Amino acid sequence: MFHGKPGRQLVESETMSGRLACAWLYAAFVSAAACAHAALPDEHAMAQRVDAWLAAGWERAGVLPAPPADDATFLRRVTLDLTGLIPTAFQVQAFLADTSPDKRSRLIDELLASPAHANHLANLWLHMLIPQDALSQQRESARALQAYLRLAIADNRRYDVLVADLLTATGDARDAPAVLFYTSRDLKAEELAAATSRLFLGLHLECAQCHDHPFDRWKQRDFWGLAAFFARVRRPAGPMGAAQRLIDAETGEVTLPDSNQAATPAFPGSATAVSATDPNRRRLLALWMVSRDNPYFARAAVNRVWAQLFGRGLVEPIDDLAEHNPPSHPELLAELAAYFVASGYDLRALYRALANSRAYQLSSKVGTVHPPPELFASMALKPMRAEQLFDCLVRATRRPLAYAPSGELPGSGDRLRDAFVARFQSALVRPGEFAAGIPQVLTLMNGTLVQELTSPESSGLLQALEAPYLDDAQRIDLLTLSVLSRWPTHDERAGWLAYLAEGAPSDRRQRLADILWAQVNSVEFIFNH
């Protein structure tokens, strides 16, 4: 396996990634020779470039950016974006008390190196790669794939190697969990082509499945040319009980609809000829996909990461990088893509560059005039995904983690979690989107989970706050730190203390619970601001 350590191993390697690495080395040598004068920017320099391009856009539009976000807001935002969890009260206090000037950049580094980051990205990718119904029906395989992705991201495996390995996954699910990408789509070539083009190229080629694309350049043969690469994927039935292995067969074609003509494999939008003699079509596709010949791959990846951090992509929708849908900042996208490639498809470097930019650290507060969102003049409000909301709820209110020797991971199955998530999803909502209708609001306000988390008898946080060494003012502070990840303002503290004091002493615990309930149901909690 290629772990970013070029060397002897590569030349001798028989694996896909080994060959890829050879290809990369060759390409790198060639392009390095060509661009020897251009220095590789480091992450902070790249961050400044991002700011420069965005500032140019603000100036052109005559828009003032929002002020910088304060430390508490930044901490919550970056922890949510990079690890999927809110910071604990302890972490908030420690960060806010830290006076060193580079604490934000050090925080970004720590979060990127933490195992929670790998877990969060693995969950995001899992939901991106596998359709929702396959995730719920094939839990074991999904868990294995999540573990595979988690380990790969923790190792900071190159993005191009990761995608190439995914596309050429062979064998049974135990050895290569990534075959779930194929088995969840029943090995159907047209579905695989549609998913591959959307996820890794940012192209909606499936619109050209039945006819030439209405307004884009894609023809029907482009779609089926891509589908032809998946024509030979098979899962032959073996002896009873043996795990089914995914293999590449020797023969097999897809035909264009309503015709008997076999589609010849062709890289979309590229004139590069496909070798007719190489039997392993998937490998050919993977090689082309990650090569510099392919202008879409890096741009699609950068756009996705940008969308994850900024709430919308430089191209929106993020999987439609078509000519009729230009990016809001074309030069910025091109520069970021080049940076990503030059860094060796290093995801951490990309996250670091974007998170360290001033634009990422802007406040989300806008005045009466809202600048257009594509200017990125303020941070967008990002709704939390349903699973994320559940995980943050239980973390904030200290619902005791289910004891399981196998260690329940955020993202793994849990009936209460599934029920909660199911309420927030509907067929109309894209996976990962936040549905905010009446059922969802009622779930949050009155649902069983929230009741359990916020009632004095069963809430872990409220029980912990009964510690005798705490006074009411401290209780208010710690409550707010745990839930909203900030200190209460002066007025808030005074108001809540007054609320606590005005009831009977026996009512105090219930009143504290009321404050907790109110905070949990606030927009400030539910959104990633």
Place this chain on the structure above:
Amino acid sequence: MRPTLPGLLLACLAATMPPGCSNQPAQNSQAAGGATPARGQRAAAVESNPSKPHPAGPHRTPAAAGSRSRQLSKAAPPKPHPKAPAGPAPKAERVQRRQTAQQSAAALRAGTERPPGTEQQVGREQQAGGEQQVAAEHERGAAGEGEAAGRDSNALARLLLFTPEGPLLVELEITVDGRPFRTARQELIDHLMRAADADGNGRVFWDELFDNTWQALGRAPEAVLLGMSRKDFLRSYDLNQNRQVDADEAERLVARVDDAGSAFSVSGTTRFRGSNLYQSAVRALADANSDGLLGATEMEMLPARLMSRDANDDGLVALDELASPGSLMAAADDGGYPPAAFDCTPQGRFDSIYYRLAEMVEAASGLPAEAFGSFPELHAALDKKDASGLVTQDELQGLAEAAAPLVVACRFSEASPALELAEATALRRAGATIQTPSLQVLVRTSTWQVRFLLDDAPLGYDPTQQVEGLMALVDTDRNGYLTAEELRVRPGGLPEFKVLDRDGDERLYPKELRAYYEMLVAPLLTGVHVTAADDRDALFALMDSNGDGRLGAAELAHCVSVLQSLDQDGDTAVDASEIPATITATFSRGRGTARSRPPLAVLPGRPPAPARTPSWFLHMDFNRDGVVTPREFLGTPEQFSQLDVDGDRAISASEANRLDAGP
């Protein structure tokens, strides 16, 4: 009539009956076999001993019990407990005992015998006075001897544990809340029979039971029928098809309820034998340069590498956070591996044990000494009758009585559970080391380690909390009791008001509700289960010193020295062959393995928090590792330091207690 031997003995023993027995209820109709009056007497004795807490709650009617006797068909002569030493009993009695032992062994295999524990209890009651038949008499003798030897045979069980080097015979002394575990289960069965015998005629028909399932088992008839139709159910459960509930049938029923299991059962698999060394995820993680050896530097780096896998950010490292993706999938598949341990009580399946041992050495006509690996004395003990060098299937039955090199005492109790070593001289002589951290017994040789672990969290909920929740929900006028009107809604599948209201005063107090819940969980709480299986990852098991399946800060700090101690050949590096194979035998109640635990339940290997541990501490300990770390703490750093008296950067339960007990 020619005096028979039993009759003679009867006469002898009648003359020697201790005084004060005459007030025992008369023994009415003797059915075939001596157990019938015994059972009635036992019931009477139980009834007349008010200090013994009854699992079913305060609803017995003492008057009726004594006059009933239970007719039990197929009550073959009971078998004395195998461990009762041949003490001061008269020789004739010993002869008789041996004969009846052989008969009842046959009866046991036919599956119609009651377990020995019941007979022993009978014997004890009869000591308080009662009449006797031969069968009952030698039980009394045996029981008396058992007690004289200091161990109640109702508390004994044994299992045969297959270590990589041979079968280890382990004897167990098990009590539940201070009482022998078989006693507790037997009382439940007695209660079931009494409650189901609605017409009080001493016979319980299956139809009577179905009409009274709420009183007998606290469940609806559908729950008792386990989803079957009555006809199918009776086909499976009325073994002798006599439409009556016999003792063994009642036992089987109770064992099936809620998957409680019989009074003693053993399970577990050898699935990971061998692979837990070579495919250990911890070893793979530690072996940074993949050369198969764990060197000194790699060992030093291991704690940090382990922590870097804490994916759910709870401060603990669990095996699934370390496991490779493939093994995560494989872990789900559990079939087809031979068990790691077998039940060796007289109810055990000795034929399975025989086949298991035989296939290991491909024996044809008997087991040679090599089948027993490094436990040749067990082979000798089994073979001593004919010393033929081969142990036959019949001789293997001797496992039920042979001396065990290891005796472990297991005490289930809500307040003070314990797992202790009772006896291990032979093992120590053979070079094993024994350690006894809290709630564990660790037996270690150079090539294997067995961890006996107490994991007692049989319920998915806390009955007291359940009652409080119910009262809060239903007692709308808050007067501390429920009326029939308030309970009209019957949440949570509760039975009807009149079933719950045992004393018939039209008021349901919390204690009556609690009695109901206790009856509901009584089957679970009286079914002792031992799961003996190879650990999934041997290195992980060695480092997990408290056996809770997670590596905490203390265990991580200690793991380097654990690794260093494994080096046997002095080359300061550890390879796979130097890692001992590890097996864990967990004692629990109820067979449900995937039972969810209430949030603050006792975790395996950790004693329950001291009784007065404040609730705020338990809830602040977010990851339930027993201490509150700065990460989990709510308060200022100064407050933390004040609480952390010993300065180890962790607040323990006792330090929290000190605060509450303070000025």
